[in-house]
Amino acid sequence: MPASKDLIAASATPLVLSILQQGDSYGYEIIQKIREASGGSMDWADGMLYPILHRLEKKEWVESYWGQSDSGRKRKYYKLRRSGRKALKDQRQTWTEIYALLQRLNGGPHVQPS
Amino acid sequence: MPASKDLIAASATPLVLSILQQGDSYGYEIIQKIREASGGSMDWADGMLYPILHRLEKKEWVESYWGQSDSGRKRKYYKLRRSGRKALKDQRQTWTEIYALLQRLNGGPHVQPS
DNA sequence: CCAGAATACCTAGCAGCTCTAGGTAAAGCA
DNA sequence: TGCTTTACCTAGAGCTGCTAGGTATTCTGG
Numbered sequence: 553m554p555a556s557k558d559l560i561a562a563s564a565t566p567l568v569l570s571i572l573q574q575g576d577s578y579g580y581e582i583i584q585k586i587r588e589a590s591g592g593s594m595d596w597a598d599g600m601l602y603p604i605l606h607r608l609e610k611k612e613w614v615e616s617y618w619g620q621s622d623s624g625r626k627r628k629y630y631k632l633r634r635s636g637r638k639a640l641k642d643q644r645q646t647w648t649e650i651y652a653l654l655q656r657l658n659g660g661p662h663v664q665p666s
Numbered sequence: 667m668p669a670s671k672d673l674i675a676a677s678a679t680p681l682v683l684s685i686l687q688q689g690d691s692y693g694y695e696i697i698q699k700i701r702e703a704s705g706g707s708m709d710w711a712d713g714m715l716y717p718i719l720h721r722l723e724k725k726e727w728v729e730s731y732w733g734q735s736d737s738g739r740k741r742k743y744y745k746l747r748r749s750g751r752k753a754l755k756d757q758r759q760t761w762t763e764i765y766a767l768l769q770r771l772n773g774g775p776h777v778q779p780s
Numbered sequence: 781c782c783a784g785a786a787t788a789c790c791t792a793g794c795a796g797c798t799c800t801a802g803g804t805a806a807a808g809c810a
Numbered sequence: 811t812g813c814t815t816t817a818c819c820t821a822g823a824g825c826t827g828c829t830a831g832g833t834a835t836t837c838t839g840g
Contacts, residue, residue: 558826559757561798562676563764570771580817590767600799602819607797623807625816643673644768650677651765653704654758657684672797675827694788714828716790721826739788739835 560594564604566647569640572614572632579605579628605630613639674708678718680761683754686728686746693719693742719744727753 571577571585582605583596608614613636619629632640685691685699696719697710722728727750733743746754 558676558679559760559764561826562672563768564798565672566768567764567771570768573772578817580815589771590763593763594767597799597801598818599801599820603798606819621807621816623816625806627817640772644772646673647765647768649704649707650673650681651761653708654677654680654684654761657681657703658687658754658758675797678827692788694786711828711830712789713791713830717827720790735787735836737787737836741788 564596564600565608566640566643568601568604568608569613569632569636569643572630573637573640576629576631578619578630582630608636611639612636678710678714679722680754680757682715682718682722683727683746683750683757686744687751687754690743690745692733692744696744722750725753726750 567586568582571582577585579598579601583598583601587595605614605616609616609630613633614630615633616628616630619627621627681700682696685696691699693712693715697712697715701709719728719730723730723744727747728744729747730742730744733741735741
């Protein structure tokens, strides 16, 4: 059972930023990495990712440059910018807070933000 | 600094469901409870909440009935239905999974779903 | 008794987003 | 030669948040 759409949507941005924090990457590879990291439960359509990357670029959280694979196939790499790193940090903080609140409201274990 | 809009949006539904899990409530009170539970960091406009409640009702996750305060002021109470309880459980599960993935991608502590 | 605050509900409509469903093209493989 | 994989892209439908308005009642301070 895949995750609900709302959450997929809201998590897409921080997940992409997290991937890019580990090093420059390109669309096709980002999808693979997300799929691997999630153990296969998240499998994004590429048509969903590219608009997100373009939006992140417009927000100046990432920048792009053209590169090539060994075989000469062109790739558009994305690089995390300083403001993107900041945005990721903020979003992770918010996730932690909301998650803790949700746990608390449901009588779950208390989680304190680090 | 308030949370980013994406996350507010995605978290609104499970938070409302969580409040209702603790007992029937009505719009105005839900906003207060969220504000209190979050220590003031979340302060929803009422115009944002009502459409959410109506949507939850349309999805049949909650049902509503009219009640009165001591002073006779009318209130529209919302009650969590069985399917809403199920939805809350699912969404909490998804939140936990995504949160764990985010932590893992960022080298944070490992979190395992309960 | 009057004004303003608090309580309590509602909707229209814009702006923003996701994500489906298409498309192009090059390289690898059978 | 044709299929699969790699690799990119966009249009537009559909959904949603949330601002900015609105109504009406009760409480409270002066």
